[in-house]
Each structure stands twice: as C-alpha cells, then as structure tokens.
Amino acid sequence: MGWLLLCAFMFLLSVCTSLDNLVPGESISTDQTLISSSGTFALGFFSPGNSKKFFLGIWYNTIPKTPKVWVANREFPLDSPGVLTLSKDGNLVVLDGMTKKLVIWSSNASVPASAMNATTAVLMDSGNLQLKLGEDILWQSFDHPSDTLLPSVKLSLSKITGQQARLTSWAALDDPQPGMFSLGIDPKVQRQLITWKANATYWRSAVYFDKESKTFFRNQSGGFFYVAYSFDANEIYFTFGVSDSSVKLRAVLSPTGQFHLLLWTERSKTWFEAWGEPINKCDYYARCGPYGACDKNGDPLSSQCKCLKGFRTEFQKQWATGEWPGSCVREKALTCDKGEGFSKFEKMKLPDHAIILGSMSMSECGYECLRNCSCTAYAYSNVTEGGTVKCLTWLGDLTDLVENHGLGQNMYIRVHRSDQGGKGHVHKLSLVITLVSATAGLLTILFVYLLWKKTLRNEGRGSAGGSMSEAISNVSLGGGKNDNELPLFSLRSIVASTNNFSEANKLGEGGFGPVYKGILTENEEVAIKRLSRKSGQGHQEFMNELKLIAKLQHTNLVRLLGCCIEEEEMILIYEFMPNRSLDKFLFDSSKNTTLDWGTRFRIIEGVAQGVLYIHKYSRLKIIHRDLKASNVLLDGTMNPKISDFGMAKIFSMDQTEANTNRVVGTYGYMSPEYALYGHFSEKLDVFSFGVLLLEIVSGKRNSAFHRLEQPLSLAGWAWELWKEGRGIEVIDESVRETCCLDEALKYIHVGILCVQEAPANRPTMSSVVFMLNNEATSLPPIKEPAFSTPRKSSHVGSSFSQNSTSFSNNAVTISMPEAR
Template sequence: MLSLFFLCLCLKSHICFGADTITANQSLSGDQTIVSAGGKFELGFFEAGNTANYYIGMWYYKKLVPDQTIVWVANRVQPVSDRFSSELRISDGNLVLFNESKTPIWATNVSSSSASFIHVVLLDNGNLALRAGSLPLWQSFDQPAHTFLPESKLGFNNVTKRTQLLTSWKNSEDPAPGPFSLELDATSNSFIIKWNRSQQYWTTGFWDQSRHRFSLLSEMLMPNHIFNFRYVTNENESYFTYSLYGANITSRLIMDVSGQVKQLSWLHTGGWKLLWIQPKNHCDVYGLCGAFSRCSEKPLPLCNCLNGYEPKSKVDWDLQDYSLGCSRKTRLQCGNVTGVDGMSDRFIEMSSRLSSEDIQIQNLTYVHSIEDCESICLNDCNCTAYGYSSSSSECSTWKGDMWADENGRTLYIRTAASDYKNPTSNVMLIGRKRTIVIATVSATAGLLTIVFGHFLWKNTLGKRSETIKNLSAAGVENDTELPLYSLRSILVATNNFSEANKLGEGGFGPVYKGILPENQEVAIKRLSKKSGQGQQEFMNELKLIAKLQHTNLVRLLGCCIEAEEMILVYEYMPNRSLDKFLFDPSEKTKLDWGRRFRIIEGIAQGLLYIHKYSRLRIIHRDLKASNILLDGTMNPKISDFGMAKIFDINQTEANTNRVVGTYGYMSPEYARYGHFSEKSDVFSFGVLLLEIVSGKKNAVFYRSERSLTLAGWAWDLWNEGRGIEVIDASIREIFQAHEALRCIHVGLLCVQESAADRPTMASVIHMLQGNEATSLPPTKEPAFSTQKNFSAIGSSQRSTNYSNNALTISLPEAR
C-alpha cells in the first residue's frame, strides 16, 4: 500500500526522480530530473556558472561522467531566475518551458492533429524526443546546441529546409549562441567554421568516400577503432553522422567558445581527454579577439587590447569572451587639430596586420608620401586607420572597427595622443610642442640624414647593380622579380651568421635562421667556400626554384650575391626536415599514420608538378628524407634543387658523365650508366616512401647479411605474407592497415630494377588514393636487394660521386 501511495503521488503532478518520460499530466521543476532508461543522460534545470541564471539542459548521468558536462540547452537565449517556480511541461501538444511568471519562454513549436498520448522521452543516445504515441513530432537532435553526439546528424534537409549546425556558447558561463558555428557546406561536401555566420576561416575539406574521411581532416584516421563515420547525400538531404564501435566509450565533439572544434573522450581515470582540435592555433580563429585587439598564442592572455584601448566588457573578457573587443580609452580629436594638451592624434603601426570587418574604404587617393596619407586621415573625423603603399603611392583610409586578420594588410591605427606609447622606449610621447632648441637640433640632424642618405642610396644602388650583373654573368636573368637582398640585411637578419642562429649544415653549406623586417622568419642558405657543390649548383637552384610555385615545394624568397658571398633566402620551416622526426626514436611518435600518409601524398604531388605541370620539366635527382622540409602544420616541402636537371618539353631521358646523388636513393640505371629520367625520381620516391612507412633508414641495411637495402628487407617480408611487420612499430596500434599496406605495395613498385616497370608519379597518386577494392600490379624483386644485383655498380667504369647517407657530394657537370 505504501509503495502504491508513492506511485500515485508521483503521477499526480510531477515526475519521479529517475523516470525517462514526461507525459501530458506531468511537469518538471526545481531539482527534478529525468534520466534515460540505460542511465546515460539526464535532463533538468542547471545553473550556468555563478550567474543565478537557470536553463533546461541535458548532461551525462553522474554515474557515467561525475563532472556535470552540458551537451544540450533548450532556452539558450532566455534563462529563468527561479527554477522552483518555473516548469517544463506539455502544453497544446508541445513541450513548453514556463518561467516564474508562468510566461512561455521556450517551446518545441510543432503542429500536430494527433491528440493521442503526447509525451517526451529522453533516449540513451542523448536525444530528447516529443512523440504522439509512436509518431515522432520533434527531437533535440534536429536542434543541436554546441555538442555533436554520436548517432545525431549535422547537415541540411532539402524537404524541411531545416539545418543542423553547432553554435558555440557565448562564454564559459553563458550558453547563449556565440559567434562561432560549425555547419555543412553542401556545395563542397565539407564542413566549415564561420564567424558570425558569415566569415569562413576553417574547413574539413571535401568528403573522400574512398578513404572514408574529410580530405583535410587527417585526425579522422587516428582513432579508427573508436569511430564509424558516415556521410550521406541524396536529393532529400545531406548530412554527416558517426557512431561508436564500443558500447562503453563516451565521446563528444563540440564547437568551443575558443572558436575551435574539439573531439573529446571520457577516461574514468583522467577525465575528458582531447583527441584532436582544429584549428590548432587559437590565433587562426577569425574574430576571436574582437575589434582593436591582437592575438598571441603565448604568453596568456590570448587577446590584448592595442595601446590606448581597453576591453569593452571586463566581465566578458575575464570569462575569455573577447568577441566585443576593445574601445578607445580617450576620445579622438576631430580633424587635424591639437587638444588642450597641445597634442594631436597619433597612429600605431601594426606589423601583425589588421583589416576592417567590412573592408569599407572611405577614400583612395594618390599622394607623395606616407605623411600626406596620415594628414588625410587626421582631417577626417570618421577615419579609423590608413594604409599607404610606397610602390604605388596609394593612400587608403578606413572607418569603423578594425579586426585582426593575418591575411590583411599593414595599417596604421588611430589612437589618442595621450594614450600613445613609443613602442621602443615605452615612454609617453610629448606630441608636437617643441622648443626652439629641439627644432634646431632636429634641423641639423635632418641635414646630416639627407647627406648620409644620398651616399647610402648610391652605395645600395651600386650593390644591387652588382648583384644583377653577377646573376646575368652566370646565365640567370632576374625575370622572376625575385627580391635581391643586400649582404648587410643578411648579416643583420642572422646576427652576423651567429652560431646560435645556425639550423644545420649540408653539402651546400650552413643554413641559418634569420629575422627580416616586419619579423618575417626565413631560412638563409650560405654557400660554403669549402663546398663541393660550388657556384654552378647555386645558380642552378636559383634558376629553377625561382620559377616553381607549388604548395609542396619550398619557396625561394630571394638571394644575395655580393662580396664573394652566395646566399639563398627561403621560407622558414619550423619543423625542420623529415629525417629529424622519422629516424629519431624520441621524435617519431609525433608522426602518426595520418601525418605520414599526408606527407607521402604531398611529396608525390610535388614530384608530379615538377615532372608534368610546372613551367619547366625538371628531374630532381636528389630526393631523400633530409631534403623534405616540414612547415608548421607538418606539410611536406621538397627542397634542394642544386642537382636538378631541366628537360625539354618533349625530352623523356638523358645521360651524364658525372653521376651525383645520395647512395641508396639512386636508381640502378643512373648509378651504373648515368642514365636518368622521371623514373629515376620515382625510384628515389619509392625508397623514401618505404622509409616513411617503416621508420627505418635505408642506409642501415648496407651491411646486412639478409638484404642490402630497405626495399629488399620489405620485399622479403611482403613475399612471406608479413607485410604488416614493415610498418613502424610506434604507429602499429593505431593506423589504417589497408592504407599502409597499399603504400608498401606502391613503394615496391617504384623500386623495380627496370625503369619501364616503375609507375609514373601520376599513376602513383592514383594508386595511393584508391580504395581497398582497387587492384595493383604485381611487384618484382627490387633493385639492389641482394649482393648479386648490387655488384654491377662496382664493375661500372663510370665516375660516380655520391654520399653514404644524408650528405650529397657532387662534381661539376654540364647542364
């Protein structure tokens, strides 16, 4: 009787704690919650931070995840202040939230002619469903907040015109929709992140059905034993969904307040573990810091107002919500006038570059100097910033708020003189009030500057002419508009070729890190006077790489030929060369399978470009791990074109009396007879591919009793059906087996004895991108795999010059 009494009491008006359903005669308020049948999710009122604002939300049940983790919020825009007098109940066939004044502030807003058993049920997958009997009327999966749960969808329905997208919270204590959203771009079959639903700043790349992932999201390859991904597109809808292979796995994807997408999994011993994050750098997030603020990865905080500006909302700023940006501390003067303190407005030069939110140019004129441009802005009360181009004499002025943007242009931001700080001395400037003594000194200094500048100009002009003359004498015309750097600027950039700036040394000579004006980081390659490569290789590289433009080729920024110095200036690669990661036990763990496969694809694309699609048809002749550089996101760049050879448009092969290259990477026909073609590079690529997959140096097999080369060792295992043992043990637990085995197969095809048996780079890329069902040609025994087929090199009478490992040695040859 007692149990029956409590049952009736529960059913009378409010639901019992632990039930998974709200029916037409029940409501939820105060501390009451409903819990899914399997004890996975819980729904009820929760408080966001210390705000005394309450929301109807869903979180993981405490027995599953002890830390309350919100995954869905109903009334994101309008909270309630008293959860005990507010209630969630069914009204007129809808689920409705009434506040303390009994005013409806949120509802499912569906229309249904059915009156049969309207109820709401919380399912174990985190979906809150409104039903009329068994007929679905509404579900929370169609209106996600900031969390993408397994089995839910993100996409677009062409029939209902309903879009499922993720929107970040405003800040860590406010679930109101923030500025960042993750949504499907159906035209490109990719997901993009937008700022304010307008400015795109990141994409997953297109959906690659054959590889079962988005093309630019290699992280999808890593946890292949956890997630099952699926992308569906038809005439009715396009959407992406995923499920979990293990019933005991708890994982979620969120659109974070930081403007980054994060995939997290719950570990019972260590809380939420971050599996991946994109974009990786906070400062790649558009609009993160708001107006008149700049972003810095470290030190914290991420965002800092410009000099003379302060946060518009200190409360939001402390909660890491920087979206409102900064505002001026002091009102600007109107026009080019001085204030009561005798000072006029000043300008801050931004080397980090800023651009306007709406890029609205007020005025575009041609002026004689930057001072004239500044004066135009000062005379306009609405002018926020100006930009000046010395090359075109264009003066552009902007109005409105200015936003940080790495792709913007260098601008000068207007600020009150009283708030302006000299960036070098950090002392307040005094403005334009000058004494006669200061004016006299300034005039004298100006005269001396003019005289000195005249001589400096003549000296610089003479040195530039000398550089152009040196280039022409060597047969290199500067028709590529390649910047010519003075030796003085190089010495300043490298701190006089300081050992502290030295990045490494190769056959060419030492390489230094340099800092050019505007804090541009570069790699500076200095020809050593002791180098065996010499001027001819220098000029060869200069002539070739200056005309090559591809994302997987290192970019040449300029050169310097002055006072017997021969210097090349390249884009800086912060992650150094591939061999530094691949063959170092402490570093190779950073190369998971996804990154390795992306590197393999990038190198293949770079080779295909120089073989087929560039302005010049080029054979590299020295492809190896130390000549593959890695940028900040581990994208590969082929470098060192000193040994490269140009082919005529219809030429397919050539011969040389001087063989140059690196032992272990040279094809047999090149090493023995000096015969080279595109297939010579294909052979080198095959060796490099096998090194990337196995994590082993080809050179370590030279004195092996079983096989003389890495390819021979891989061939033996492959023939014995043990191809999986070729794969680097450090990545063998988490990788795409079919993808890795396909790479081994392609690598073995590339190192065939006969050049005719090797594929072209176009075929290599096609095979790498094939699916499991795509068949590949059978492989033959690789070149140099045994002492018998290796000994032919020793019997050759040709003069051969090569290195044993990473250092390339060469003798001059006609090109």
C-alpha cells in the first residue's frame, strides 16, 4: 500500500513539475512548469490578476507575487492554458489549448533541416530560455526582452542591420499585452537611452561619451551592482550586472513609463528601488523648451526652469505670473562674426541631437564649432581610451537641458561676447582664430596677385563665364572680415601628388573635367578636380565653386582645401571621400545592403541639414540647383557631404525667387517650374531633396523608373502605392524587415510632400528637418506629386543632362545643359 502511495505521489509530482529542459515529444501545459536547475526561475502558463487570458511566461520561482520577467505570447493571449512544445521544424511553439494545432507563438529560429528533431529547450539559472542544438544556441529569450531586464540582458542596437532589442511596457499592471511605452537606444544619436510614449520622446538618458561607461551602486550586503553602456564594432548596448550572482536584481519599464532598477531584500522580503527615471520634474523630456535649463536641485514645488545666461524668456508677462512660457530666446542674436564665443556650463545633461565629430583636441573641437555658423554648442571629453568620442557638437536649438545632473558634463554654448563666461577659454580660442585669419589674409593677397598676372597674360581673351578680370572682381576674396580665404598650391606639388595626373590616380570624370586622388603634405589624401582644357565651359563654374565653397563651413558639405591657378591650369583641391558617392551604393544591387536603415537615416538627416544650412544659416543664401545622389559624397564612416556647387546661385537674404534663361541641372531632380519656365527658388532644392529622399528609402533610381511601359516617376509610383495603403512596398526590400516602419513611412510622406506640383505646397527645408526629427509631429496631407504621369513640355533655352548608369566618384561632377 505504501509503495502504491509513493508511486501516486511521484506521478502527481511529474504532472505538476518538470525538469529544466524540454526535448522533442515532450510538452507542458496547465499547471506544469520548467524549473531552472538551481530552482531560481520557473516557466509556465499563467493568468494575471482577474484576467481570463493566459500567457506563457518566466518568473522568480522562490519569490511570491513577483511580476513575470518575460512573456512569450504578449500580442496573442489565449482563452485557456496553451501547450508549449517543440514543433516538427525544431522550434519552440505555443499551441492553442483547445485544438492543440494552431500555433500562437514561435521562436522562429533557423534550424538546420537535418537537425529538426534534435533541438532542446533549457531554462537557465539566469532566467534565460534557450533553444539549443547540442551546445549551440539557436534562439534565446534574452534577445527578445518584454518589459524586464535581468542581469546580462542587453538593450541593443545593431550597427550593421539597425535592428533593436527594446523593452515594451505592459498595458496595465495585470495586462501583459504591449503598452504605450518602449525603451531602447536612440537610433539617431546612438549614445543615449530613450523612453518613447507611442512615438514621442518621454525620457532621455545622459549622453555617454565613453566606449564603456559604468555606474556602480552598493547593496546592503556589501556587494555592488552596476549599470553599463558599451559598444563594439557590431553593436551598441545597455545592460547591468551584479558582483554576486545570488543577488536578485531586475529593471522594469512600468505601464506608466517609469524605468525602475529593483533589488530584492531578503530581510524585508520586498523589492527595493535602487534607481529610477523619470522621477524628478527635470527628468521629463524637454520640460523647459529650447535653451531652457531645468535645475535638478531647484525647488520641486516650482517649475525648476530657467533661461541660460545670454537668454531670456520669450514672454515676460506670462513668466511673471509663475507659468513657464515654454522656451527661451537669445538676448542678442548671433551674427557669425568674431564677436562670438562660448560660455562654459558645468554638470549639464548634454542636449539632444548631438553630432559626433570624433577624436580631436579641445581647441580643435571649439574651433570646428565656431567656424560653422549653425553650430550652437560643443562638449569635449578628455578620456583617451581607443574608440572614445571626444568632440560632440549641436546645430540649431538646444533641447532637454538639465543642470546639476548626476552624469552631467561640461559644455560650451555659443553666445555673443558680452554674454560670455569662461573668458580664458574664449580668448585663447579667439587668439588661435585671429592667427589663422592673419595667415589666410596673406594668402589672399598672393592669390589675387596671381590672378592679376594671369589676367595680363590672357588679356583680351574671354571665357564661358566672361573675362578673367570680371571673374576676379566677382570672387571678392578678402573683401570682408567674414570671408574665408583658400590656400594656394603650386602646380609642381599637384603634379607630384597625382603622379603627373596618371590614370592609376584617376577617380572619375565629369562635365568639368577629370578628378584624381592625390597625397599632399603630411600624407593627407585629397581629391583634385582639374578643369579640362578641351572643355568650352567650366571657367564660370570654376569661379562659382571657388567663390561659394570658400564661404561654406558645415559638417555635411564637402570641404574645399585649396586651389591652383598656374600655367593655364585651374584646379580645385577637396577633402577626399573614401566611399565616393551615394549612387555607387544606392543603385548597385551588390552594394546596397551596405546601406542599412541606420545608415540611410543618417544620410537623409545629414543631407537635410546641409541644404538647410545653405538656405538659411550660411553667410550666403545659396540655391544648389543640382542636388542628386551622385553629388552626395560619403566619408569613411558613411556620413554624407553635399558636393558640386558649380551650378549654385547666390540669393540675397531677403530674396525668395528668380528666373534664368540658362536652365541647368539633371532630369528627374528638377522641379516643374524650373524645368518648364526657368523659375527657381529654395523650393527647387526642396523638390530635388524629395526625389533623393525617395530614392534612398526605396533604393530605386528616379530617372530610370518605368512601370507598365509608362515613364512614370518614382514619386508617382510611391504615390499610387500610398493611396492604396501599400506604402510599405516603397521601402527597399533589403531594409524592409529591419527598418523602423513608422519612421520609414513618415519619410515617404515627407518625400512626397517635397515633390508637390506647386512650390507653395512644398515645405521649406526648416520644416523638412523639423518633420524628420520630431516623431510626434502631425504631417500635412499630400496630393498627387509632380511628373507622376507623362506630359509634354517645352524647355527654356537648353537641353538637360540625363542620369546615366555610371557612378560619380568624388566631389567632381557638374551636370551641364549641353550634351556630353
């Protein structure tokens, strides 16, 4: 009898519990569980609170009433307990509890066909559920967190694919279905964590400078745990760990958007909150608006907001009533002259939308910001570990500033000299700039002298753009205190650097002439653009580019390093772009996989910032007139730089439009009012940007686009899919599965907005940048774009260049109206 009772007890025990693994042919359901080998974690089906829905989850086995640390079928709850088993293809699956045939959830791992009956599932002591083939891990729950992080679980962002591992809150405390909050690494800046409420930023961490950053905390037993940020060649990730594996620690994104780090205290049998964000008023994103700083040590009963030195509240009367007006404005507007410098602010949470310039000295960091008229602040790190970012800059308004932040840094904000603090640093920087300007002034005198001599030699001989003396008077180098002057290089040094313009050094050739790779002093690689002697054109374009680029300084514009005018040669020297032009990658099926979604995002953002700069923030208001994929160059880290200003036109700051009888540019990128009537404005570049944006998202070339024997444009094709609710089909298949879908669809919307028929219906570049960077922005409705259906038209004056299937190789092509 006793033996029978023992057998019955063992049978019941085997029904109610299981070992830590599941093998083919086994399953768990109802009250059965997997228990990790140490007994720390359990896996099974549960029904939360008073809910009648069932989920598969993992929880602490020895701690009562602990919320689940991982849930499988969050999006597909069951009406009755399901079945967890290994399917015929070797994957872990949850089947419905009624028919036991319908697959509710699957691990979706790639299991070799020869091993589909050889996989096992194991619940590890760490709380990680793994699908294994021998010792190889095919899938693990740690790579797919729900609302909870356990030690060693990563919030990650792949640098290669752009794929993210994020937390998503529960809908409510008793409802594991996905809620409205998510937490992950910012895909734009990549050096900060963000909590999103729907698609709007809700909270943002400090900006992490270092390759690896750890914040340590002590626990009551004398051990410690840490919160860590790190990155390597493949991914960026955030995680935490403990010195003692027996310590129970978890981080949870709550249904109300708070991110808590919780420590189990055995003595009190409670979870203790060791850290949490957002808690303080200042933790909430952009609480004080642009240039408004939230003081974390301020009175919590007040708004805690104030304007930085050199700024004031926009509405003084409203502020007098105790209500924060929401933004600050400058006391004195910036004019981008020598009367500007930086104020130093300590212990500041660095603002959002940082731009990484990389490793350089502190003075170089400040100088790079000061020479860019749209740069409003910079920050610098002294850490020298390999791979560490040293210089960050910001363009435009500074958002989400917090004073007295626990992870604050020193930052330097651009102000008028009368508002500057930290004058020692400013004066030192100004001295460097003064010395540079003096040297450049001497070069200018020499340059003008050489031009004068060349004019005498060529007296009486005109060029396509007029006489050389006329060109000299138009260049105006050295004519004002704000002009940037170019170094002159001797023809001998150019010949030596290109191995006498050898074919081996040739990068490509455009309408202007050939381009060569050269190596100048200190082994600096450069791109050398040489005006073709055979060309009946180019002198006007040469002087135009010389005049324009010498005055432009922006991280997303190609940098002109110098020039050479000697012995009938006219040569421009540019910074070298190792990855050459965007079209080389975008329209080559063997290379477009290099352009993951994160890279495409950076290129779109960079080009938009560059066009905004020439339209609004540069010393000259410029219309590029030939913005296209072959004129976007890529540096060694695939950051974009706009090139080729030979066709650009200068506007006065109050001028909005103009007409020309010489229409230049490239088919497919020209707006209808320009192509048909020679009428152009900023909206011409907006149109070109819209076409380029759609090309980057879709991976398709606009000028070669055909559909059903009709010469429909890329924008027209995108518009038809958009109308039918099939916008996702516009996205390049190579990134469709890994991109942020909402973001990609928003970009398509913005792209179609930019190519509207009427210029008035297109946004300005300021609006474009705002729409691209603000997730919560509601976008204007769109109509059928221009050139979406075939039409007959006449042109003004000239024919146009067509996009060919060849690739541009550097900052060297100019699209001309004449046939090549």
